[in-house]
Amino acid sequence: MVHTEDEHVHSPDRRRRGQSPMTVTLTALLAPDKFKGTLSAAEVARALRTGISRTAPQVQVLSCPIADGGDGTVDAALAAGSQPRTSTVTGPTGRPRTVQWALAGEVAVVELAEVVGLRALPGGDLAPRTASTRGLGELILAATRAGARTVVVGLGGSASTDAGAGLLQGLGARLLTADGTDIGPGIDGLTTLAAVDLAPARAALAGVDLVAANDVTNPLLGDDGAAAVYGPQKGLAAAEIEQADTALAAAAALLDPTGSHRDLPGAGAAGGTGFGLFLLGAAQRSGADAVFELIGIEVQLERADVVITGEGKLDEQTLQGKGPAEIARRARERGLTVAAVAGAITLDQETLRGAGIDRSWDLVSRAGSAEEAIALSATWLLEVGEDLGRWLAAGVGPHGGPGSAAGDPGVAEEDPATA
Numbered sequence: 544m545v546h547t548e549d550e551h552v553h554s555p556d557r558r559r560r561g562q563s564p565m566t567v568t569l570t571a572l573l574a575p576d577k578f579k580g581t582l583s584a585a586e587v588a589r590a591l592r593t594g595i596s597r598t599a600p601q602v603q604v605l606s607c608p609i610a611d612g613g614d615g616t617v618d619a620a621l622a623a624g625s626q627p628r629t630s631t632v633t634g635p636t637g638r639p640r641t642v643q644w645a646l647a648g649e650v651a652v653v654e655l656a657e658v659v660g661l662r663a664l665p666g667g668d669l670a671p672r673t674a675s676t677r678g679l680g681e682l683i684l685a686a687t688r689a690g691a692r693t694v695v696v697g698l699g700g701s702a703s704t705d706a707g708a709g710l711l712q713g714l715g716a717r718l719l720t721a722d723g724t725d726i727g728p729g730i731d732g733l734t735t736l737a738a739v740d741l742a743p744a745r746a747a748l749a750g751v752d753l754v755a756a757n758d759v760t761n762p763l764l765g766d767d768g769a770a771a772v773y774g775p776q777k778g779l780a781a782a783e784i785e786q787a788d789t790a791l792a793a794a795a796a797l798l799d800p801t802g803s804h805r806d807l808p809g810a811g812a813a814g815g816t817g818f819g820l821f822l823l824g825a826a827q828r829s830g831a832d833a834v835f836e837l838i839g840i841e842v843q844l845e846r847a848d849v850v851i852t853g854e855g856k857l858d859e860q861t862l863q864g865k866g867p868a869e870i871a872r873r874a875r876e877r878g879l880t881v882a883a884v885a886g887a888i889t890l891d892q893e894t895l896r897g898a899g900i901d902r903s904w905d906l907v908s909r910a911g912s913a914e915e916a917i918a919l920s921a922t923w924l925l926e927v928g929e930d931l932g933r934w935l936a937a938g939v940g941p942h943g944g945p946g947s948a949a950g951d952p953g954v955a956e957e958d959p960a961t962a
Contacts, residue, residue: 572846605843628689655699672730676819697830701777706791849935861890
């Protein structure tokens with residue numbers, strides 16, 4: 544489901560039916576990601592669309608919020624027409640947590656960050672040794688009981704480093720201590736693991752396809768593994784990293800005796816949750832690819848003349864397969880003009896154009912500071928939307944011309960704003 548400004552809708556195919564240039568109707572596709580911690584992707588699109596309608600009411604505007612497998616993935620699925628569902632599951636520290644997920648036919652979308660991620664920690668207090676992924680397993684099980692036969696799991700923002708042990712337990716696997724009791728949560732629980740029975744979890748998922756949606760390529764163990772690379776952001780001290788990696792290795796020897804899963808690219812994703820999903824037969828897909836298929840982005844690109852994407856910060860990480868970069872790549876393949884809007888931009892114009900982005904607007908240079916840009920982000924986005932409308936109304940040609948005169952307020956040209 545893609546939203547349009549109905550009162551200004553004209554046939555998107557006029558330009559393809561030989562009409563004179565004066566009757567051409569421009570179609571702009573808004574496909575932003577979230578501005579993390581500030582606005583959802585849908586809220587960003589709404590603000591920009593309102594601004595465009597004020598200065599270019601003749602432009603047809605399509606809205607298709609995006610995500611790349613991290614937080615915001617469920618929101619993107621809902622914006623595209625999936626039905627909202629809620630379930631109460633176990634949060635990262637053991638407290639009950641009610642979360643939203645999405646269902647469209649037999650395809651469910653769930654999000655680790657919402658269930659057992661850093662933002663789900665009570666009071667924001669880190670629990671690096673005891674945080675668990677159990678609730679994610681419980682949510683996957685709830686989705687299958689609601690009729691899902693494909694479950695897309697958005698990975699990212701994890702609070703734990705438990706190799707997906709909690710996930711497995713939430714699906715019914717038996718992970719036992721030497722005296723036959725269930726192991727406790729987190730890394731501390733893994734240190735007591737003595738026996739494993741994954742059969743109940745695999746039986747619960749019979750006939751279900753799991754998709755691990757993320758762009759992490761790290762293995763489970765070693766210098767590039769889950770503990771070494773991602774442990775510190777979850778609160779593991781430097782002195783605890785080696786101990787955590789040892790615990791993960793010992794657990795992997797029991798969970799994966801053939802060693803066929805621990806070294807797979809993505810096994811280290813979300814504190815080793817990727818490894819746990821692989822044990823259950825999950826396939827890893829690029830987060831952006833998985834989400835774009837769900838929301839039907841190819842159909843929307845076919846309808847567009849101009850694509851407007853963006854996220855909270857356009858930087859080097861954006862270029863590593865994140866949603867806006869992937870949108871720009873696909874749009875460029877079709878010869879479409881691409882504009883980007885961000886809270887802050889640290890990439891120079893040459894790099895942006897190399898990524899397929901012809902024009903860019905940022906909020907920080909407009910607001911005067913990062914703090915002001917964050918505090919009034921919706922207001923600044925509305926203003927940027929008005930500028931986008933003027934640019935679109937001027938007529939967009941290759942590389943953003945002819946309406947690409949330098950010096951517009953808040954436009955990143957040769958010296959984009961940084962934060």
